[in-house]
Amino acid sequence: MGTFSRRQFLKIAGAGAAAAAVGSGLSTRWWGLDPDPIPDPGTEGDRVVPTFCELCFWKCGVLAHVRDGVVTKLTGNPDHPLSRGRLCPRGAGGTGLLYDPDRLKRPLIRVEKRGEQQFREATWEEALDFTAEKMLAVRREHGPEALALFLHGFGGSWFKHLVKAYGSLNISAPSYAQCRGPREVGFYTTFGSIIGSPERTDLENSRCITLIGSHLGENMHNTQVQELADALARGAGLVVVDPRFSVAASKATHWLPIKPGSDIALLLAWIHVILKEGLYDADYLAKHAVGLDELKKHVSDKTPEWAWTHTTIPPEKIVETARFIAGARPASVIHPGRRVTWYGDDTQRARAMAILNALLGSWGRKGGICIPSSMDIPEYPYTAYAHKPKAPADMPKGSSYPMADEVLSSGVCDATIPGTSEYDIRAWLVYGTNLVKSLPSPARVQEAIQALDFLAVVDVLPVEIAGWADVVLPECTYLERCDDVYAATYKVPFLAVRQPVVEPMFDSKPGWWIAQEIGRRIGLSDYFPWKDSTEYAMHRVHAAGYDCDDLRRTGVIVGKAPPAFEEDGLELTFGTPSGKIELYSGQLRDAGFDPLPVYTPPEEPPPGMFRMLFGRAPSHSFGRTINNRLLCEVFAENEVWVNDRICAEQGLTDGDRIMLVNQDDARSGPVRVKATRRIRPDCVYLVHGWGTKEKGLTHAYGKGASDSDLVTRFKTDPIMGGTGMNVNFVRLERV
Numbered sequence: 001m002g003t004f005s006r007r008q009f010l011k012i013a014g015a016g017a018a019a020a021a022v023g024s025g026l027s028t029r030w031w032g033l034d035p036d037p038i039p040d041p042g043t044e045g046d047r048v049v050p051t052f053c054e055l056c057f058w059k060c061g062v063l064a065h066v067r068d069g070v071v072t073k074l075t076g077n078p079d080h081p082l083s084r085g086r087l088c089p090r091g092a093g094g095t096g097l098l099y100d101p102d103r104l105k106r107p108l109i110r111v112e113k114r115g116e117q118q119f120r121e122a123t124w125e126e127a128l129d130f131t132a133e134k135m136l137a138v139r140r141e142h143g144p145e146a147l148a149l150f151l152h153g154f155g156g157s158w159f160k161h162l163v164k165a166y167g168s169l170n171i172s173a174p175s176y177a178q179c180r181g182p183r184e185v186g187f188y189t190t191f192g193s194i195i196g197s198p199e200r201t202d203l204e205n206s207r208c209i210t211l212i213g214s215h216l217g218e219n220m221h222n223t224q225v226q227e228l229a230d231a232l233a234r235g236a237g238l239v240v241v242d243p244r245f246s247v248a249a250s251k252a253t254h255w256l257p258i259k260p261g262s263d264i265a266l267l268l269a270w271i272h273v274i275l276k277e278g279l280y281d282a283d284y285l286a287k288h289a290v291g292l293d294e295l296k297k298h299v300s301d302k303t304p305e306w307a308w309t310h311t312t313i314p315p316e317k318i319v320e321t322a323r324f325i326a327g328a329r330p331a332s333v334i335h336p337g338r339r340v341t342w343y344g345d346d347t348q349r350a351r352a353m354a355i356l357n358a359l360l361g362s363w364g365r366k367g368g369i370c371i372p373s374s375m376d377i378p379e380y381p382y383t384a385y386a387h388k389p390k391a392p393a394d395m396p397k398g399s400s401y402p403m404a405d406e407v408l409s410s411g412v413c414d415a416t417i418p419g420t421s422e423y424d425i426r427a428w429l430v431y432g433t434n435l436v437k438s439l440p441s442p443a444r445v446q447e448a449i450q451a452l453d454f455l456a457v458v459d460v461l462p463v464e465i466a467g468w469a470d471v472v473l474p475e476c477t478y479l480e481r482c483d484d485v486y487a488a489t490y491k492v493p494f495l496a497v498r499q500p501v502v503e504p505m506f507d508s509k510p511g512w513w514i515a516q517e518i519g520r521r522i523g524l525s526d527y528f529p530w531k532d533s534t535e536y537a538m539h540r541v542h543a544a545g546y547d548c549d550d551l552r553r554t555g556v557i558v559g560k561a562p563p564a565f566e567e568d569g570l571e572l573t574f575g576t577p578s579g580k581i582e583l584y585s586g587q588l589r590d591a592g593f594d595p596l597p598v599y600t601p602p603e604e605p606p607p608g609m610f611r612m613l614f615g616r617a618p619s620h621s622f623g624r625t626i627n628n629r630l631l632c633e634v635f636a637e638n639e640v641w642v643n644d645r646i647c648a649e650q651g652l653t654d655g656d657r658i659m660l661v662n663q664d665d666a667r668s669g670p671v672r673v674k675a676t677r678r679i680r681p682d683c684v685y686l687v688h689g690w691g692t693k694e695k696g697l698t699h700a701y702g703k704g705a706s707d708s709d710l711v712t713r714f715k716t717d718p719i720m721g722g723t724g725m726n727v728n729f730v731r732l733e734r735v
C-alpha cells in the first residue's frame, strides 16, 4: 500500500469528505424504519460478506459487516486491487442507499397522462405481464429495433442481453457521448487503444502528474486518489490546469487558471516548447511513432506568446511548466481525464493530450500509462441471438460520426422524435440512468419521451425519469443482489464477485430476475436458462478454472500480472493502421478531419453573463446520491461558485440565494452563492446532479440548483458525436 496514509487520502478528498469516510455507515437518525435498529457502528457484526461497490463505476471491493440482518458498516477489501483496504466516502456511505426510506418499494403502473406522476401499485405478475405485452406489441408493429435500452451500471448487463435477444442494437449508455467518448477516440486514433475504465494511469510511479480540467480528489475514484496521494507524499510534481482552484490545485506545484475552452491552445504551446527545446523522448518516438515532422511543422507558430492571448497564461509560465513536465519523463503523465464533453472539439483536445503523452514517452512506461491485462473468463454458452438486427438508430438523418465506437444516447433520444431518423424508436427501457438529467437539452428529451408508445424504468429510487414511465420496476440495491462476475482490465488482472449481503427489502427484485421474467414472457426463455445469477456467474468462474468457493469467500481472485510496462520487458504494440503511435492521424485525415489538433476559440460569454462549468463533489456521484442521507450529512446541496470581485460588483455576498438564468431563459432553481477567489471571474461553477424536481426524493427535493436544466444547447463533436455542454452562459438573478 506504500507510504500513503488515511489522513492524506481524506485531505485529497477535501475536508468535507473526511467525515463521511470516518462515519462509514453509522448514522441512523434519518432511517424512519425502526427507532434504532443498528448496533454500535464500531462493531464488526456477526458476519462479513465480500462484494463490490456500485456507488460509482469504479467497482471497489467491499467488506459488508452485518449484525442481526442489518448492514452496519462497509469497509474496503484489503485484497481487492481497486480498494486496497479503503473505500471513498460514497462507498462507505452505501448503507445510505440501502436504507433510503424513499426507495421504490413495489412495481408501479401509470394511470394518468405521461408525466403527471399518477401511478397505482401493482403486483410483479401484473407489471411484468404489462411490460411483456407492450414489448411484444412494439416488435410486432414496428420491428425489434424500435426498442431502445439506456443503461448505466454493472447490473445493466442482464438487460443488454435481453434487448439483444429481443433483436435491437439500440443499446446505449450516456457515459459515452455525454462523458468519456472523446477521450477514448482521441487516444484510440493516436495509440490504437482506448483508455478504458478504470483508467490505466500509473500515478503511483509518476514523477509528474498533469491534470487538465480533471479535479481528482473531488472526482473521487478511489485507487487513483490513493495513488495521487502516494505520489505527492513521495514528492512528485503536480501541474493543475483549471479555471477553478480545485482541491487538486491546492496541492499543485503549478496551478494554471486557464481561460475556459482554451486547453488546446495551451497543449499546442507546450508541444511547441518541448519540440523546440528538444525535451521530448527522441529514441522512443523514433522506435514507436510516425508523424513527428508534420507535428513540428504544425506547431511551429503555436508559441507561448500565441497561446497567452487565448489562455491568459503568461508565456514564461507556459515555458516553465513545459520544462517541468518534460523534466520528469517518461514518468510524467498527462491525465486523460474522464468527463471530457465540453466544447465540441473534445476528440481533438484528447488527441493533443495523447500526443503530449507520446512526446514524453509515457505510454507503456512506468509512471505513465500502463498496458493493462485481464483474466480470461469464458462467456456463458448462450444460444446465438436469432435476429440479424438493424444498425443502431443513433444518428439523425444526414449526420455521421465515423469514429464513434459506441451507440450515442443523445442520438437515440433524437431518433425517437418522429421524422428525425430512418426508423422510429417507439419504446424505451431505462436501467439505472436518470436520462432527464444525464442527456443535454431537457426539452428534446421530453419531446422524445412524449413520442413513445412505451417507457419502462428499472431503478432503485424514484428519480425523475421514473415519473415519466408507464411502468416502474423497483430493483433492489447492489447490497441485495448478485450480478455477473467482474473480470477487470487493469494493471493487475483480477476477478471479483458481487453477492447479496442481505435479502432484498420491500418488494424490490434483482435486475437479473426482472430481465429473466420479462424474457420468459416474450418467448426468450432459451436465453435465460440459468436458475439465478449466482448459478450463471459461477458457471463462468468454474469454466475458467477458478475455485468458486474461494472467490465467494474472499470476493476477489487476483491473477498473475504480465509485464505492464516497456521497462519490464513488454513489447509495445499499437492498434493503429500504421502499427505505430500516430502523431499525425491518417485515419482522421481520410475521414475528412484535421489530422493534427487545431485550436478554435469558443464563443465568448455575452456581457453580464458567465460560462457555466460543472463538476463533482467527493461525497457524491452526481444525482445518484443526492438523496443519500448519510452523504448529505457531509455535503447537503450544491452552491454556485462566483468570483468574489463579481459578487462585489453585483452586490452579492456569500450565502445569498440567487437564480442562474441561461441564454435561453432556462432557470436553475434557487441556489446559494459561494463568493470565492478560487474561480476566475468569467465563469461560475456548480456540482452536477442537484436541483431535483422529483418530490419522491424527499430528502433531496428542493435542494440546490440544476445545472442540467441550463444545458439547453450543446455543440456536437463532429468526429464521434459527443455533446459538448460547456457552451451555456448564465446571468445571476437575485431571488
Ligand code: SF4
Pocket: 053, 054, 055, 056, 057, 058, 059, 060, 086, 087, 088, 089, 090, 091, 092, 220, 221, 222, 223
Ligand atoms: S470509488 Fe468510491 S463510490 Fe466508486 S466504487 Fe470505489 S468506493 Fe464505491
